[in-house]
Amino acid sequence: MPLAMLQSGYFQGGDPLFDYSRLGSTIAHEMLHHFDSHGIGYNQTMYQTSWVSNSTLDSFEERTQCLVDQYFSYYFPEVGLYLNGSQTLDENLADNGGLRQAFKAFRTLVQQGQVDSQSTQYSQDQLFFISYATAWCSQESEAYLENLITNNAHPPARVRVLGTLSNMEEFSEAFRCPIGSDMNPKEKCAVW
Incomplete structure (x- = not known):
């Protein structure tokens, strides 16, 4: 990860709400690349090998589809272009899984009373x-x-915002998005 991510616009230090949503999701994103469509083909010593069962691989492929x-x-x-979902698959996997893991960690802190929102x-x-x-604001x-x-x-x-958030039930609940709306589709994608 670039050291620049530890600057105040991206990382506050001591603010779990801000830090887990931005830096936490990015750390989890990078870790999940080890389990994306390329990473899943390498073992713990980085040798290319099949280390998952065929049924696990079939389930993984179904979920990634x-x-x-x-x-x-x-x-x-x-x-005038559509995004190529195959081309961006590994980043989409990491974005979706990274945010999901960061949110779980954040909720643990909330339950322990370690988050103070003003x-x-x-x-x-x-x-x-x-x-x-807002970490993804760009022109x-x-x-x-x-x-x-x-x-x-x-x-x-x-898309890194809309796609990822629309797959999280917790987001839909937090903002009370109507079922079937763009940000709360009836069918959500989840791999991890």
Whole structure:
């Protein structure tokens, strides 16, 4: 991870709500790459080998197909392109799993009384998700966006927020999103 992530815009130190949503989800994201569609083919000593059973691999592929299909549906009208869900699969796996793990760790701290939110407008869960989303604030030029969609394994920032949050039941509950809405689809994708 880049050391720059320990700067105050991304990491506060001592603020679990802010730190777990941003840095915590990023750390978990990077760790989960060891279990993505490429990482799953390597053992603990980094030798390429099949270390999971065929039934586990079949289940993994079935669950990842949900993400592939979901991310293929994201359209960017400003450049007239759909995202390639196969191309971005490993990043989508890591984003979804990373946020899910960071949220679980955050909720453990909340239950232990170690999180003190000063907001009267938002719940602790809502602030966690808002903090995660604002970490991805960006302004992409059309040329950059087209290049990213066409050539990069990372999806555009807005999809890293919308796709990931729409797969989390906890997000839908925190913001009371109606079932069947864009941010609370009836079918959610979860691999980890």
